[in-house]
Amino acid sequence: MPAEHTDTNRANWDDRVEPHLEGYRVDRFAASPDYLSDVVREDVPLMAPFLPGGTVDGLALAHLQCHIGTDTLSWARLGATVTGIDFSPASIAAARDLAAASGLDDRATFVESTVDDAPGHVHETFDVVYTSIGVLCWLEDLGAWARTIDALLKPGGLFYVRDAHPILNAMDDERDDGLLVVGRRYFPGPEPLRYDDEQTYIGDPAATIAHRTTYEWPHSLAEIVGALLGAGLQLIDLQEHRTLPWAALPHMVEEGGDYVLPEHADRLPLAFSIAARKRS
């Protein structure tokens, strides 16, 4: 990824940390020892069939693009020893603070690195490599992503990802008429998409985000699966889901803490999940 794109995105993510500490309700996480992030609560049953004994308890887990650590530390609360990796120094600092405030710093390590460079910064291998929700659009080269996953996994280890469905990312997200219209590229292209948004997905006040430009890369489902297969991983599960943790389209409505299409939910997948294994 050109350094200019990495630096631009990193500055934006550093700016998001302050508002996200409030928006993610980090105070609630530290105050209540049983509290798990919504994302991890949903991933637990999806991953369970592929984990020994159905649990991460006692396992070493690496979390790519860990942001401020709420998901990473949720896995620690479920018994894993965790390593969170993110390229944003502000995110890593916030995650370390949250680990200390939650009494989890003895089983949580946070490393500042891009996904591509992670094997050079993390010198151990893991039973589980995990990444979830709002992650793949930030990566240009899924070949490098898959090679990082392979490098971090122990033989026989599990990789799991859940993210927005690539076809959802291609939908026109500014319509107020409820129609599902493909308004953007589905397939990857030579140039990233450039955005200059005033708010992030939690609706932060515009003034808190000084660096508003971001670069994002669309990835097709075949590209995602192909990258994992290309790194030698064995695909063991692929699912498509009707819910997403945020309202990606204006007419999506909240249901049970997630967002759904109120009509025609059977017409469009909102998320996908993949489980893959490194060969023993």
Ligand SMILES: C[S@@+](CC[C@H](N)C(=O)[O-])C[C@H]1O[C@@H](n2cnc3c(N)ncnc32)[C@H](O)[C@@H]1O
């Ligand atoms: C939406 S967040 C992570 C998702 C997580 N479920 C959450 O909500 O906390 C995306 C994260 O990706 C990180 N990120 C973006 N590009 C990256 C890259 N090339 N290498 C490492 N981290 C990156 C950002 O700093 C941000 O913390």
